[in-house]
Amino acid sequence: MTRKISRFLAQRRPQTPCLVLDLDIVAQNYAKLRQAMPDAEIFYAMKANPAAEVLALLVRLGSSFDAASINEIDLVLAAGAEPERISFGNTIKKQADIAAAYARGVRLFAFDAWGELEKIAAAAPGSKVFCRIATSGAGAEWPLSRKFGCDPATAGSLLRLAAELGLQPYGLSFHVGSQQRDPEQWDHAVGEAATLFRMLADDGIELEMLNIGGGLPTRYRNRIPTLCAYGAVIRRSLRHHFGNRLPKVIIEPGRQMVGDAGIIQTEVVLIADREDVDSRRWVYLDIGKFGGLAETIDEAIKYPIRSRRRGPADRVVLAGPTCDSADVLYQASDYRLPRDLRIGDKLEIRSAGAYTTTYASIAFNGFEPLRCYCI
Numbered sequence: 001m002t003r004k005i006s007r008f009l010a011q012r013r014p015q016t017p018c019l020v021l022d023l024d025i026v027a028q029n030y031a032k033l034r035q036a037m038p039d040a041e042i043f044y045a046m047k048a049n050p051a052a053e054v055l056a057l058l059v060r061l062g063s064s065f066d067a068a069s070i071n072e073i074d075l076v077l078a079a080g081a082e083p084e085r086i087s088f089g090n091t092i093k094k095q096a097d098i099a100a101a102y103a104r105g106v107r108l109f110a111f112d113a114w115g116e117l118e119k120i121a122a123a124a125p126g127s128k129v130f131c132r133i134a135t136s137g138a139g140a141e142w143p144l145s146r147k148f149g150c151d152p153a154t155a156g157s158l159l160r161l162a163a164e165l166g167l168q169p170y171g172l173s174f175h176v177g178s179q180q181r182d183p184e185q186w187d188h189a190v191g192e193a194a195t196l197f198r199m200l201a202d203d204g205i206e207l208e209m210l211n212i213g214g215g216l217p218t219r220y221r222n223r224i225p226t227l228c229a230y231g232a233v234i235r236r237s238l239r240h241h242f243g244n245r246l247p248k249v250i251i252e253p254g255r256q257m258v259g260d261a262g263i264i265q266t267e268v269v270l271i272a273d274r275e276d277v278d279s280r281r282w283v284y285l286d287i288g289k290f291g292g293l294a295e296t297i298d299e300a301i302k303y304p305i306r307s308r309r310r311g312p313a314d315r316v317v318l319a320g321p322t323c324d325s326a327d328v329l330y331q332a333s334d335y336r337l338p339r340d341l342r343i344g345d346k347l348e349i350r351s352a353g354a355y356t357t358t359y360a361s362i363a364f365n366g367f368e369p370l371r372c373y374c375i
Contacts, residue, residue: 004338008373009265016265016287017264017291017370018371019263019292019372020372020375021054021258021262021373022262023375024373026160026261026353027061027147029253029258032104032227032349033251033256034252035228035231037233037235039250043063043064043087043250043251044064044066044257045254046075048258048353048358049354049357049358051357051372052079054374055081056080059080063085064250065081065085065087066252067090067097068089069090073101073106083105085269086101087110087211087250091110091113091148095119098123099124102127107124107128108130109129109130110129110130110131111129111131112155116179121165125166126167128171128209129162129171130170130172131158131171131278132148132174133152133172133192133334134174135189138185139180140180141217143178144177144178147206152192155172155196171248172207172209173210173214174192174193175366176215178255179215183229183230184233185215186215187234189255190241191214206280209247212234212249212250214253214254217255217259217367218353219260219351220302220304221304226231234329241320254355255355257354260351261353262351262356263348263352263353264287264352268288269285270283270284272284273343278317280314280316281314283318283319284320285347287320287321287324287329288319288322289329290327291360291361291364291367293320293354295359304349305349307345307348309341309347313336313338314339318335357372
């Protein structure tokens with residue numbers, strides 16, 4: 001909770017649920033990452049929070065951008081970014097969207113399969129391409145290991161084919177999983193990438209760029225290493241595996257950039273004793289999985305939740321407002337709220353600036369999308 005957010009909530013009393021995001025914190029997080037990874041180019045992962053105010057701020061600060069769709073590309077172009085500073089980083093793209101991005105001036109595209117490479121060659125001739133290799137996702141609270149990436153041998157073959165198709169084999173990428181709490185997880189992927197760089201160089205293909213993805217965490221309920229600690233470990237790994245021939249390094253922060261900049265204010269809609277189901281009180285909020293808290297699936301991301309009441313607290317079950325039995329936020333985890341909590345009380349869901357507005361449904365059960373105020 002920052003003073004700006006606290007003052008905004010007190011003075012404006014916005015209708016809940018809502019996300020309030022402090023842009024000063026976003027700017028501070030950008031500066032911290034620049035300090036931790038001074039030689040890396042920052043490509044903000046827009047999917048974390050594509051609010052126009054966030055994009056405009058990062059454009060002014062000199063960030064580049066990782067976009068997952070043509071709509072995201074249009075958003076960041078409208079915010080003032082140059083197309084040369086945009087990576088179309090989704091490995092699953094319609095050919096029409098690749099062509100639309102190319103027409104807008106985008107020249108950097110990701111892939112991890114032959115079919116995707118073929119689409120890029122047809123719709124974005126001569127572009128720079130980078131191949132995503134798979135990782136285990138170990139150590140991440142929100143793994144990304146099953147849907148994306150190929151093995152290094154396949155990546156090598158595809159990059160050779162890229163050259164034959166008239167594209168520029170530009171580099172490799174990987175992602176160690178979102179909310180990665182173990183800085184050492186980058187080392188194995190960097191090592192695999194360095195080996196592939198050397199193998200392709202022997203074939204006359206000189207890769208220039210290594211995209212080390214996102215994964216940098218924000219602080220929720222558990223302690224995490226400092227951003228400087230992550231930077232030191234990653235830089236050491238790059239030096240160890242690449243020696244003096246360091247590639248251009250791209251990093252794609254999302255959660256790290258905006259996560260701790262935002263707080264969701266929510267209202268307690270109902271408090272119920274359901275002894276037939278659980279001995280704990282059930283606390284129902286006006287936001288749930290379908291309203292922006294999708295990352296509570298399997299209770300993966302555990303947001304800090306605060307009440308202004310300060311009495312003794314008991315364990316509770318937290319659930320959302322919709323007519324769907326899957327809309328339970330926390331039942332296995334140890335969440336405690338004051339015994340004197342009342343219907344109508346406001347709660348603060350902290351570190352909620354990332355992957356909330358973008359996960360909110362448009363009108364499930366008729367509930368409006370999560371409002372976002374950038375201040």
